[in-house]
Amino acid sequence: MDIIQECFNNIGRSDINKNSKNLLSDGIIDSMDVVSLVSEIEKHYNKPIKSNFIKPEAFENFENIQHMITENMSHDSSF
Structure with a gap:
């Protein structure tokens, strides 16, 4: 979760x-924040996040963001 905090x-x-x-649902972050956050995560891991993992519910809290990262890693051997 420290990586997610660092990205924010x-x-x-x-x-x-x-x-x-x-x-996302309460408007605390917007679509530009999501794009920026995904970019930071990709920079940190030096790998892309596949678009099928980028869903609104993935950005509701740190736990969901971590789950998205973990799922992407387990489905992409290059991540």
């Missing part, structure tokens, strides 16, 4: 933390 910090959203919930 890197996109200028240090106001978001592991206790934040309903990030």
Whole structure:
């Protein structure tokens, strides 16, 4: 979860933390934040996140974001 926090910090959203919930559905983050966050995650792992894993529910909280990353890693041997 520290990696996710670091990614949020890197996109200028240090106001978001592991206790934040309903990030997308409550408008705490928007589509530009999602794009920036995905880019930061991809930079960190030096691998892309496949588009089929990028779903709105994946960005509701840190747990869902971590699950998206884990799922992407398990379905893509190059990740």
